[in-house]
Amino acid sequence: xxxxxxQMIQIRWHGRGGQGAITAAKVxxxxxxxxxxxxxxxxPTFGTERRGAPVSTSLKVSREKIYxxxxxxxxxxxxxxxxxxxxxxxxxxxxxPGGLLILNSxxxxxxxxxxxxxxxxxNVTKLGIEAGLRKGIVNSxxxxxxxxxxxLVDIEVLSQxxxxxxxxxxxxxxxxxxxLVYAATEVSEPSRGGSHA
Amino acid sequence: xxxxxxDSGNNAAAMAVQLAAAEVIAAYPITxxxxxxxxLSELIAAGEMDAEYVAVESExxxxxxxxxxxxxGVRAFTATSSNGLLYMSEQLHWAxxxxxxxxxxxxNRGIGxxxxxxxxxxxxxxxxxxxxxxxxxxxxxxxxxxxxxxxxLAELVHIPVMVNYDGYYLSHTYMPFELPDAxxxxxxxxxxxxxxxxxxQKPESLNTVTLPDSRNDINGxxxxxxxxxxxxxxxxxxxxxxxxxxxxxxxxxxxxxxGTPIIDPYCCEDADYIVVAMxxxxxxxxxxxxxxxxxxxxxxxxxALQIYRxxxxxxxxxxxxxxxxVMVYEKGLSYxxxxxxxxxxxxxxxxxxxxxxxxNFIVGLGxxxxxxxxxxxxxxxxxxxxxxxxxxxxxxxQWIGLQL
Numbered sequence: 282x283x284x285x286x287x288q289m290i291q292i293r294w295h296g297r298g299g300q301g302a303i304t305a306a307k308v309x310x311x312x313x314x315x316x317x318x319x320x321x322x323x324x325p326t327f328g329t330e331r332r333g334a335p336v337s338t339s340l341k342v343s344r345e346k347i348y349x350x351x352x353x354x355x356x357x358x359x360x361x362x363x364x365x366x367x368x369x370x371x372x373x374x375x376x377x378p379g380g381l382l383i384l385n386s387x388x389x390x391x392x393x394x395x396x397x398x399x400x401x402x403x404n405v406t407k408l409g410i411e412a413g414l415r416k417g418i419v420n421s422x423x424x425x426x427x428x429x430x431x432x433l434v435d436i437e438v439l440s441q442x443x444x445x446x447x448x449x450x451x452x453x454x455x456x457x458x459x460x461l462v463y464a465a466t467e468v469s470e471p472s473r474g475g476s477h478a
Numbered sequence: 479x480x481x482x483x484x485d486s487g488n489n490a491a492a493m494a495v496q497l498a499a500a501e502v503i504a505a506y507p508i509t510x511x512x513x514x515x516x517x518l519s520e521l522i523a524a525g526e527m528d529a530e531y532v533a534v535e536s537e538x539x540x541x542x543x544x545x546x547x548x549x550x551g552v553r554a555f556t557a558t559s560s561n562g563l564l565y566m567s568e569q570l571h572w573a574x575x576x577x578x579x580x581x582x583x584x585x586n587r588g589i590g591x592x593x594x595x596x597x598x599x600x601x602x603x604x605x606x607x608x609x610x611x612x613x614x615x616x617x618x619x620x621x622x623x624x625x626x627x628x629x630x631l632a633e634l635v636h637i638p639v640m641v642n643y644d645g646y647y648l649s650h651t652y653m654p655f656e657l658p659d660a661x662x663x664x665x666x667x668x669x670x671x672x673x674x675x676x677x678x679q680k681p682e683s684l685n686t687v688t689l690p691d692s693r694n695d696i697n698g699x700x701x702x703x704x705x706x707x708x709x710x711x712x713x714x715x716x717x718x719x720x721x722x723x724x725x726x727x728x729x730x731x732x733x734x735x736x737g738t739p740i741i742d743p744y745c746c747e748d749a750d751y752i753v754v755a756m757x758x759x760x761x762x763x764x765x766x767x768x769x770x771x772x773x774x775x776x777x778x779x780x781x782a783l784q785i786y787r788x789x790x791x792x793x794x795x796x797x798x799x800x801x802x803x804v805m806v807y808e809k810g811l812s813y814x815x816x817x818x819x820x821x822x823x824x825x826x827x828x829x830x831x832x833x834x835x836x837x838n839f840i841v842g843l844g845x846x847x848x849x850x851x852x853x854x855x856x857x858x859x860x861x862x863x864x865x866x867x868x869x870x871x872x873x874x875x876q877w878i879g880l881q882l
């Protein structure tokens with residue numbers, strides 16, 4: 282919708298097939314629900330996805346029940362699990378001025394100039410390895426960057442939900458990855474002074 | 479204890495079937511239904527559900543197994559989508575004709591050819607004349623609640639019930655819902671007792687060739703002919719709406735949710751224009767209604783149809799009587815004519831003196847995006863449209879979101 286209620290926060294996730302963007306969105310859905318948001322809708326986009334190809338999923342969060350399940354057109358937050366997707370997909374399409382763009386990137390935040398948006402950057406791939414995960418596991422870590430930059434949910438709740446989701450698949454390491462990313466995330470404000478909350 | 483959780487629509491359905499203590503599950507995988515029956519097979523394998531999972535080679539057999547189970551007095555469940563439902567078609571008619579209670583979730587998906595795995599309502603609509611009760615859910619909570627009520631309804635009226643919910647929009651989407659307390663569900667839905675359960679000690683002749691005329695049986699008791707049996711199915715299907723309302727009232731008392739098992743109106747009391755839709759589309763219209771009321775001062779409302787067969791003719795005609803215009807938005811149509819829901823609605827309104835102006839919109843076939851913006855615009859212009867167009871023009875379905 283063009284005028285979603287002020288209360289609704291719309292998050293679009295971009296990843297690659299197999300990277301776990303849907304799982305990450307699911308964890309955040311669970312965490313927001315546990316934090317008292319009554320309206321949570323996590324809707325994966327299903328197409329002809331293949332391993333490695335760009336995919337997206339959407340998460341709407343609101344204090345009230347959400348009735349509109351149509352795809353997000355104008356996100357408040359865009360999360361990108363692999364910065365190289367920036368070369369393939371216009372990830373900021375529809376992102377509201379002053380909206381938040383979260384990137385997993387080895388580069389610093391100043392290397393990703395998006396004058397209209399708040400940009401949050403962390404080297405999630407590297408921090409995942411430091412946390413004891415196999416190289417390339419980034420879907421747990423990126424949640425830490427979202428937690429830090431958006432303030433949507435406390436990192437403790439996110440860590441707990443990550444550990445629950447990854448039972449039998451290095452729960453402690455995955456939660457640790459999010460915590461390391463939370464601490465390391467750099468945020469830059471929009472240089473054009475967007476007014477979005 | 480009831481439990482609040484967040485999960486997918488397919489898992490919500492599976493948990494409801496687990497709570498309903500279904501005893502036989504027979505299913506064949508088809509997108510987007512598959513995760514539902516996968517979840518059930520996991521629950522059974524883990525010993526968390528006491529049921530027999532029968533893996534079959536086709537949907538035709540899946541329903542065949544359910545027919546066998548229900549004939550033996552066992553609570554049966556299956557689920558399918560799209561072409562899988564069509565492959566069951568013969569068995570659908572059989573289950574209804576044999577008056578066997580069972581519940582099937584239909585996770586609505588477009589029909590091939592060409593293949594589509596995405597959502598619309600063509601699968602369910604194509605089977606409207608099979609003699610099944612067809613219910614539609616708008617969110618995960620309704621999937622749970624309607625599925626539980628469906629088992630009791632099927633077993634009380636001896637008519638199979640189809641619980642429809644939108645593929646992907648609900649099946650693969652995560653949202654919060656409450657799972658009722660298992661002990662209270664047990665009281666609400668007691669074990670299934672079937673008077674004619676197959677029993678070698680008590681042989682009966684069931685569904686054999688039935689002559690056109692009624693005749694006396696071996697005991698000299700007059701037995702109905704084929705046409706009488708069909709008449710009874712029709713009559714009892716009409717009465718099933720009252721039974722559903724009673725079940726819903728009991729459900730509401732126990733679990734605190736209910737009250738709108740037949741039609742679910744939103745902002746309709748003072749509405750000049752009322753949208754009629756089924757499934758998630760009806761919920762999407764709530765935001766549209768809010769917006770048009772707020773921004774344009776249009777008195778609009780939306781009426782969600784929760785049951786499509788039997789068709790709630792009187793209730794719906796009553797609800798729409800005082801409206802100036804009624805806009806039917808639907809995800810299917812009868813090719814060469816109009817939307818099936820539109821045609822049914824028009825027919826329901828015909829005997830009434832104050833017939834509102836009707837409009838028919840076709841949306842979202844094969845998962846085509848249904849933009850809320852488009853719903854706002856088309857509804858607004860339908861409200862503001864003067865009566866200059868010819869009857870034929872206003873009666874012609876309009877397609878929304880075509881990319882021709």
